[in-house]
Amino acid sequence: MSPANSTFADRLLGRARLGGLLSLAAPILAIVFAGLITSIVLLITGDPPLETLGVMADYGVQPRSIVLTLNYATTYYLSALAVAVGFRMNLFNIGVDGQYRLAALVAAAVGGAITLPGPLHVAAIILVAMLVGAGWASIAGLLKVRRGVSEVISTIMLNAIATALGFWLLNKDRFAVEVAGSNNIGTKPLGPSAQVPGLEIVPGTPLKVFGLIILAVVMGVLYHVVLNRTRFGFDLRATGRSESAAVASGVNVKRMVLAAMVLSGAVAGLVGMPQLLGASYSYSLDFPTGLGFTGIAIALLGRNNPVGIALGALLWAFLDTSSNILQLHEISPEIVRIMQGTIVLSVIVAYELVHRYQVSAGQRRVSRELAGGEPVPAERTAVPAGETSAPAGGTSAQAEGASVRAEGASE
Numbered sequence: 001m002s003p004a005n006s007t008f009a010d011r012l013l014g015r016a017r018l019g020g021l022l023s024l025a026a027p028i029l030a031i032v033f034a035g036l037i038t039s040i041v042l043l044i045t046g047d048p049p050l051e052t053l054g055v056m057a058d059y060g061v062q063p064r065s066i067v068l069t070l071n072y073a074t075t076y077y078l079s080a081l082a083v084a085v086g087f088r089m090n091l092f093n094i095g096v097d098g099q100y101r102l103a104a105l106v107a108a109a110v111g112g113a114i115t116l117p118g119p120l121h122v123a124a125i126i127l128v129a130m131l132v133g134a135g136w137a138s139i140a141g142l143l144k145v146r147r148g149v150s151e152v153i154s155t156i157m158l159n160a161i162a163t164a165l166g167f168w169l170l171n172k173d174r175f176a177v178e179v180a181g182s183n184n185i186g187t188k189p190l191g192p193s194a195q196v197p198g199l200e201i202v203p204g205t206p207l208k209v210f211g212l213i214i215l216a217v218v219m220g221v222l223y224h225v226v227l228n229r230t231r232f233g234f235d236l237r238a239t240g241r242s243e244s245a246a247v248a249s250g251v252n253v254k255r256m257v258l259a260a261m262v263l264s265g266a267v268a269g270l271v272g273m274p275q276l277l278g279a280s281y282s283y284s285l286d287f288p289t290g291l292g293f294t295g296i297a298i299a300l301l302g303r304n305n306p307v308g309i310a311l312g313a314l315l316w317a318f319l320d321t322s323s324n325i326l327q328l329h330e331i332s333p334e335i336v337r338i339m340q341g342t343i344v345l346s347v348i349v350a351y352e353l354v355h356r357y358q359v360s361a362g363q364r365r366v367s368r369e370l371a372g373g374e375p376v377p378a379e380r381t382a383v384p385a386g387e388t389s390a391p392a393g394g395t396s397a398q399a400e401g402a403s404v405r406a407e408g409a410s411e
Helices: 003-044 049-060 063-088 096-113 118-147 151-169 213-229 231-241 243-248 253-268 273-280 291-302 306-325 334-372 396-410
Strands: 176-178 185-187
Touching: 003 049, 003 334, 049 063, 049 306, 063 096, 063 213, 063 231, 063 253, 063 273, 063 291, 063 306, 096 118, 096 151, 096 185, 096 253, 096 273, 096 291, 118 151, 118 253, 118 273, 213 231, 213 273, 213 306, 231 243, 231 253, 243 253, 291 306, 291 334, 306 334
Parallel strands: none
Antiparallel strands: 176 185
């Protein structure tokens, strides 16, 4: 390698390291900033910040609280993965909430109506949930590729329709039966063969961690492998980055949009499974809601990275669990909502600032090289991932296609 090329490689490595450090520092600084904002709000309301945070921390590390945190994080993680699949395709699937609730309802009804050996029974319920979630999400995908309807609008409307359809189906004339000892109604309870036993991995408490936490881990691994180590994942990310580049590389954009929505809906169908198969064993009126919107916040917090999403889900779950103790100390639990919202906003702003800094630094570097008349190494003729450089007489689409192909070659 020539000295010029070696110097260029060193510069690339240095910039990559700097970018990694900035990306790592962004969420940490955002969390610190959210803590400061929360402390100010606590001071305004007359509550001591350090004492309040100390009470939350002490309660959050108790064995019972740890189990609750892990259980919350399991469902949050699956929800965030479903959202992240769409994000990687540059699609905003707001319909995860309706998709998982409708999937859980139908899966619970089917699971209560059939009898199969244990593992097969559980697998059948999970499969039904994924199919229902994928089918409901495919409506938004078809509307986008056939009629150009924004997935944001269609998924919001589909959430409302799913809610109404769920109430219609959860009726004693259809899927529901009366819950003994209460005024609640729900689907027929699942038998022992459809129940996933919990895991006793936290000593000091009779509570058990959802057995399907293993499913969440497996889905995280599959998410990483499929999106980063397969041709399908490359096409999906390429289409999300630039449709014109994907077209130049021979990708069927409409097919990828539909596939991404279907895949996102299939993952969304799993969101209610830990609760259904590990705790409630029936879909009733008090089944957890709002998990899809929580997943949006956590996906943003984790930057669509499976490890980052896991950390975000644990943080979110820890705050939700710790908020339970605040009322006993006459502190409003809404302070946790303020902290969570501030964290998300701060992380978004921090990442945007990092992105702008990196773009500005790249522009300044190019300006210095042009002003100094530095020779351009041979490696510069290859377009790095995420950058475009149209050749003489070429089009921007061809340049973006070169970028996409360069990224694929690097993988």
